[in-house]
Amino acid sequence: MVLCDVGNSRYHFYYKGTAWHKKCDSVPEITIPNFDNKIYAISVRDDALERLQSKYDVTLLNDKIDFDTTYTGLGIDRAVACSAIDDGVVVDAGSAITVDIMQNGIHLGGFILPGISRYEKVYGSISPRLAKSINLAVDIQSLPQNTGDAISYGIIASIVEIIKKSAKGKKIFFTGGDGPYLAKSFDNAIVDNILVFKGMEKIIKDNL
Amino acid sequence: MVLCDVGNSRYHFYYKGTAWHKKCDSVPEITIPNFDNKIYAISVRDDALERLQSKYDVTLLNDKIDFDTTYTGLGIDRAVACSAIDDGVVVDAGSAITVDIMQNGIHLGGFILPGISRYEKVYGSISPRLAKSINLAVDIQSLPQNTGDAISYGIIASIVEIIKKSAKGKKIFFTGGDGPYLAKSFDNAIVDNILVFKGMEKIIKDNL
Numbered sequence: 001m002v003l004c005d006v007g008n009s010r011y012h013f014y015y016k017g018t019a020w021h022k023k024c025d026s027v028p029e030i031t032i033p034n035f036d037n038k039i040y041a042i043s044v045r046d047d048a049l050e051r052l053q054s055k056y057d058v059t060l061l062n063d064k065i066d067f068d069t070t071y072t073g074l075g076i077d078r079a080v081a082c083s084a085i086d087d088g089v090v091v092d093a094g095s096a097i098t099v100d101i102m103q104n105g106i107h108l109g110g111f112i113l114p115g116i117s118r119y120e121k122v123y124g125s126i127s128p129r130l131a132k133s134i135n136l137a138v139d140i141q142s143l144p145q146n147t148g149d150a151i152s153y154g155i156i157a158s159i160v161e162i163i164k165k166s167a168k169g170k171k172i173f174f175t176g177g178d179g180p181y182l183a184k185s186f187d188n189a190i191v192d193n194i195l196v197f198k199g200m201e202k203i204i205k206d207n208l
Numbered sequence: 209m210v211l212c213d214v215g216n217s218r219y220h221f222y223y224k225g226t227a228w229h230k231k232c233d234s235v236p237e238i239t240i241p242n243f244d245n246k247i248y249a250i251s252v253r254d255d256a257l258e259r260l261q262s263k264y265d266v267t268l269l270n271d272k273i274d275f276d277t278t279y280t281g282l283g284i285d286r287a288v289a290c291s292a293i294d295d296g297v298v299v300d301a302g303s304a305i306t307v308d309i310m311q312n313g314i315h316l317g318g319f320i321l322p323g324i325s326r327y328e329k330v331y332g333s334i335s336p337r338l339a340k341s342i343n344l345a346v347d348i349q350s351l352p353q354n355t356g357d358a359i360s361y362g363i364i365a366s367i368v369e370i371i372k373k374s375a376k377g378k379k380i381f382f383t384g385g386d387g388p389y390l391a392k393s394f395d396n397a398i399v400d401n402i403l404v405f406k407g408m409e410k411i412i413k414d415n416l
Contacts, residue, residue: 112358
């Protein structure tokens with residue numbers, strides 16, 4: 001069973017414990033021996049989904065999820081990743097950082113921060129004196145003593161503190177490109193880059 | 209005695225309890241009865257300072273400040289505002305938000321966040337779905353239930369939490385355009401838009 005999470009810029013694939021991705025501006029080749037052409041997918045990008053459907057037998061799971069939330073407009077990828085857990089916080093740290101809180105299988109709400117690399121660009125637009133590269137090794141336990149660290153601390157410490165506050169001691173599941181980096185600042189962190197596929201497997205098991 | 213804080217975009221003036229500002233891309237007119245042409249100034253922008261000096265008798269205070277810090281490259285405006293207090297946190301919330309910690313007259317360090325309006329622009333650059341206007345009335349005590357609030361909460365709550373954490377119960381002095389708004393989220397807040405001028409008066413008293 002091949003799973004695919006169609007994102008804004010990439011097809012994220014999963015098959016028997018292995019995850020990989022391809023750019024989603026062209027039809028992706030899948031090179032699995034004896035592949036039956038069947039893909040289970042969720043999608044946030046219609047044209048990329050259509051490209052996938054043009055070559056493969058795609059079962060779309062977008063409408064199959066039974067997700068308990070009062071949040072309107074929650075992205076399908078966030079909902080599916082959250083549905084993989086019953087309790088805890090899901091942090092998907094990519095070009096945006098989404099933070100969602102789950103309790104007893106219910107989604108309590110969530111919030112959105114800019115991705116780490118997006119923060120970096122903002123400072124330079126304020127003043128040339130603030131155009132510094134982010135120092136990911138900045139110590140967020142000590143007050144900064146120069147402009148570069150003051151900016152890196154501002155970015156990282158503000159992200160870490162608001163996640164910490166919203167978690168209220170719950171386990172925090174980090175996914176996305178900056179997940180492993182952010183996870184280092186937490187005692188109760190779990191890095192899980194296949195959370196969305198675990199959610200998809202659960203939906204398939206419950207529905208099909 | 210007329211005081212002037214020459215900023216990146218504005219001359220900030222102060223005279224006998226009244227503060228006002230002028231754009232700093234042209235020579236500013238000063239209409240005070242019997243004005244003796246003397247101005248005490250600090251400056252972060254050389255060409256604007258030169259314009260001021262072309263018409264007025266300017267005493268520059270940049271080198272007169274005796275400020276106890278190990279921070280390298282601290283802006284003169286931050287140092288002067290901090291020197292107005294002995295203990296507490298100084299938050300200057302403008303196009304950037306600078307946060308500086310003072311203890312027993314010593315500057316312990318500080319950090320820099322993007323200004324509130326700068327955050328707003330970032331989200332739209334990530335995805336059109338995230339191009340939302342910030343809702344300054346967002347409740348940061350409750351988890352957001354839609355995309356607009358998720359973004360507004362991300363901005364405001366992350367700023368508030370990192371300031372709160374760094375303050376460790378100290379008094380927080382808010383200055384700058386977004387100071388009065390941010391101050392509302394703190395019990396220990398003081399809004400003081402003339403902090404930098406209080407610092408300048410202290411330097412003048414100590415030095416001249």
